[in-house]
Amino acid sequence: MDTLRFWLNGQWIEESSVPPTTTLLQYLRQNKRLTGTKEGCAEGDCGACTVIVIDKKTSDKPRFRAINSCLLLLPMLQGSYVLTVEALETNGTPHIVQESLVQELGSQCGYCTPGFIMSMFEACYRPDLDEDWKLDDQLCGNLCRCTGYRPILDATKAIAGTQPQDSFSSLLQDATPEPMSLSYQHGEQKYFNPTSLDTLWELLETYPDARFIVGGTDLSLEITKQFKEPQLLISLEGLGLSEIEEKDDYWRVGATTTLSRLEAALAQPFPTIERMVRFFGARQIKNRGTLGGNICTASPIGDLAPVLLSLNARAVLLSKQGERIIPLSEFFVGYRQTALQQGEILAAVEIPSLQTEQDIRSCSYKVSKRQELDISTVSAGLYVHISKDGEVVEARFGFGGMAATPSRATQLEQALVGKTWSEETLEAALPTLAQDFTPIDDHRGSAWYRNKVAQNLIMGFFLETQNEPQPRLPYRPTATVNLETTP
Ligand SMILES: Cc1cc2nc3c(=O)[nH]c(=O)nc-3n(C[C@H](O)[C@H](O)[C@H](O)COP(=O)(O)OP(=O)(O)OC[C@H]3O[C@@H](n4cnc5c(N)ncnc54)[C@H](O)[C@@H]3O)c2cc1C
Ligand code: FES
Numbered sequence: 464m465d466t467l468r469f470w471l472n473g474q475w476i477e478e479s480s481v482p483p484t485t486t487l488l489q490y491l492r493q494n495k496r497l498t499g500t501k502e503g504c505a506e507g508d509c510g511a512c513t514v515i516v517i518d519k520k521t522s523d524k525p526r527f528r529a530i531n532s533c534l535l536l537l538p539m540l541q542g543s544y545v546l547t548v549e550a551l552e553t554n555g556t557p558h559i560v561q562e563s564l565v566q567e568l569g570s571q572c573g574y575c576t577p578g579f580i581m582s583m584f585e586a587c588y589r590p591d592l593d594e595d596w597k598l599d600d601q602l603c604g605n606l607c608r609c610t611g612y613r614p615i616l617d618a619t620k621a622i623a624g625t626q627p628q629d630s631f632s633s634l635l636q637d638a639t640p641e642p643m644s645l646s647y648q649h650g651e652q653k654y655f656n657p658t659s660l661d662t663l664w665e666l667l668e669t670y671p672d673a674r675f676i677v678g679g680t681d682l683s684l685e686i687t688k689q690f691k692e693p694q695l696l697i698s699l700e701g702l703g704l705s706e707i708e709e710k711d712d713y714w715r716v717g718a719t720t721t722l723s724r725l726e727a728a729l730a731q732p733f734p735t736i737e738r739m740v741r742f743f744g745a746r747q748i749k750n751r752g753t754l755g756g757n758i759c760t761a762s763p764i765g766d767l768a769p770v771l772l773s774l775n776a777r778a779v780l781l782s783k784q785g786e787r788i789i790p791l792s793e794f795f796v797g798y799r800q801t802a803l804q805q806g807e808i809l810a811a812v813e814i815p816s817l818q819t820e821q822d823i824r825s826c827s828y829k830v831s832k833r834q835e836l837d838i839s840t841v842s843a844g845l846y847v848h849i850s851k852d853g854e855v856v857e858a859r860f861g862f863g864g865m866a867a868t869p870s871r872a873t874q875l876e877q878a879l880v881g882k883t884w885s886e887e888t889l890e891a892a893l894p895t896l897a898q899d900f901t902p903i904d905d906h907r908g909s910a911w912y913r914n915k916v917a918q919n920l921i922m923g924f925f926l927e928t929q930n931e932p933q934p935r936l937p938y939r940p941t942a943t944v945n946l947e948t949t950p
């Protein structure tokens with residue numbers, strides 16, 4: 464069995480005496496006494512635990528990534544570089560993000576401030592912070608429960624994207640992460656990080672009941688909130704399944720692609736994906752959470768599935784026997800159940816390219832009690848292809864929060880085909896949605912509310928895409944849709 468090995472604030476650390484389900488946050492505070500990193504929620508919501516890792520796992524340029532250390536299991540760091548808030552001061556001189564926070568009077572309590580600093584640190588070295596909404600997005604995973612955010616935003620604006628040439632930018636260039644491959648055991652608990660498919664298949668023969676993990680932003684909650692101790696975890700992160708490739712008439716996106724890479728790489732070909740990912744978790748979650756993890760949880764309120772269903776995406780499943788490709792609509796077979804068989808993983812998702820010469824409208828919507836960092840009540844990916852005569856050739860409406868699985872509104876879609884794409888047609892057809900879905904009442908919304916929201920989203924989609932076929936960010940609703948009051 465191997466030793467855990469990673470670089471922390473200037474030193475390589477070797478560790479063999481901690482359970483593999485130890486979070487980086489626990490390790491920093493309890494084992495290393497690096498108490499600048501705080502625990503607020505232990506579930507990825509508050510950002511008090513934010514640290515930086517260097518992401519060099521893909522062919523992209525190396526990047527600093529802010530992540531939630533409360534959800535990161537120590538073995539996920541094998542071979543990686545980590546910076547905590549303690550590392551930012553150089554020879555007694557604060558880092559420019561710290562200076563900026565002081566200048567703008569943004570420094571707050573010792574609980575939230577270190578987390579803000581680390582998110583600002585990522586912002587400082589990001590080359591792509593070119594729009595205001597990206598700054599909000601950068602900071603929305605850091606909460607302060609007491610005071611205002613304006614000075615913090617001002618301090619972030621002052622340093623965002625400045626990419627200073629300093630010891631940190633040199634580190635970014637010079638850091639040479641070690642192989643991620645790992646077989647780690649502590650007591651009865653085992654954690655494997657295979658770096659080849661052959662090793663994965665061998666492991667699965669020995670441990671058929673092992674659970675897969677990638678970003679851990681879903682699975683780690685079982686450890687931090689339900690205090691479970693999974694005995695056998697196999698990470699899929701080292702298998703090289705994170706490439707994004709444009710093929711002849713579709714895009715192939717590796718399952719372990721993180722959401723922040725997905726958001727950036729697919730913004731042009733699929734603005735509807737970028738729009739949904741903007742309101743998906745926070746930057747720290749998107750820097751770890753993956754496309755495959757989101758789909759494989761098969762959550763009825765997972766936010767990517769409705770969009771991908773509307774884009775007619777396909778799931779590429781891989782086992783020792785080879786690949787099989789199925790429509791994503793056949794991947795979700797029941798409440799939190801997928802078509803994956805034992806010994807099979809999700810390797811990639813294929814998304815047909817949008818035919819730009821055709822009249823295609825597509826957009827995505829997320830309705831939740833809070834705009835940012837909240838779980839969807841209803842989410843939707845909506846797509847329509849309209850003929851030169853203004854008639855619907857094909858409609859694909861994917862919904863989350865309306866059934867036990869993310870699903871398409873097939874009856875409504877059929878009812879629209881051949882009809883004129885107009886407000887009158889929609890008004891007449893929208894009640895058909897009741898044949899597609901019988902949503903549940905729960906604390907996020909009643910069945911009546913969900914039905915109403917779903918109908919209103921389709922009408923809103925019609926209105927919003929009249930002038931701009933694929934609306935981009937930020938959300939600028941062009942129309943108000945009347946919400947009737949609950950009967
Ligand atoms: C604070 C917070 C906010 C969040 N916000 C949102 C949100 O707005 N919208 C949303 O939809 N979700 C949200 N999530 C849920 C989660 O972040 C996403 O579902 C994420 O995409 C999961 O990816 P992961 O790699 O972290 O999955 P993991 O936790 O690593 O895995 C999740 C599950 O999928 C399985 N799995 C993962 N990859 C594969 C694969 N390639 N093949 C087979 N099985 C696999 C694992 O075995 C596990 O059962 C949020 C989570 C947190 C903690
Ligand atoms: S402790 Fe709140 S996000 Fe990690």
Ligand code: FES
Nearest residue numbers: 571572575607609
């Ligand atoms: S949580 Fe730190 S000042 Fe509010």
